Amino acid sequence: MAERMRLQGRTAVVTGAASGIGRAIAVCLARKGCHLALADVNEAGLAETADLAKAPELRISRHRLDVSxxxxxxxxxxKVTAEHPGVDLLFNNAGVALGGSxxxxxxxxxxxxFGINFWGVVRLSRAFLPLLRQSDDARLVNLSSVFGLVAPxxxxxxxxxxxxxxxFSEGxxxxxxxxxxxxxxxxPGGVATSIAASARAPSGAAEEEVTRRRKSFQKMLRLPAEAAGDIIVRGVEAREQRILVGKxxxxxxMLARLFPVxxxxxLGSRLRS
Structure with a gap:
């Protein structure tokens, strides 16, 4: 069994850190004694996250960043290394949603x-990989989704x-x-964040239909973000290659593995019933 990754004294970059899962990851890392470089387009939310994570012994920097x-x-x-001596972990968490056929x-x-959800991950991984290689124990953590396992x-x-x-991550x-x-x-499965409420709707879609879909999707988001953050950080400590968040x-x-086609x-028949 591999030795657990020690987070105390390490430095982690977390994107999408102003709210939701990103904030939960940052706060959990801070409890483990990990220094933080927090990034998001929402500067007010970043300030709130930094305040929640702050501790006398921690270096916490805030950076406005559009990952696209x-x-x-x-x-x-x-900009990160101007405030931190190095980087040991990168959490590519920033993401957006878009409904519609x-x-x-x-x-x-x-x-x-794709500019945010995929190219943001690829470009940040490329940008930070040289710094991660300089660490004696580094980890790149990319947030996919339950919809990276099934496609409804x-x-x-x-x-x-x-x-x-x-x-990309597996390769x-x-x-x-x-x-x-x-x-x-x-x-992550259904985590209680604002992703459904803030999802972009296709132009021309009926407002009533958009509202109905958002409410239906929101009902499936039950796991508290704090619990999701704890699961993710514990998985990183255990050096897990894949982390499933939520039952x-x-x-x-399992369903996709047993019935890949x-x-x-x-699932659709069960949801309709």
């Missing part, structure tokens, strides 16, 4: 989603981005095998 901005991402490591979602909206109708764009994160893990950098992919994620992973026939 290629130039900003390339410049970000230098493939025919409803415009090409522009599809590309907007009405979530084609989102599922595509999260399956892409999964594939990169194999390439980095034998180095000091481990790779973990995380599949629903565990069940869907027909899982939606089984």
């Amino acid at each position: 901005d290629k130039e900003a991402v390339e410049a970000f490591p230098a 493939f025919e409803q979602v415009s090409s522009d909206d599809f590309e907007w989603l 109708p009405g979530q084609v764009a989102y599922a595509a981005s999260k399956f892409a994160v999964r594939g 990169l893990r194999h390439e980095l095998e034998g180095t000091t950098v481990g790779v973990t992919v995380v599949h 629903d994620a565990v069940a869907l992973a 027909t899982y939606w026939k089984l």
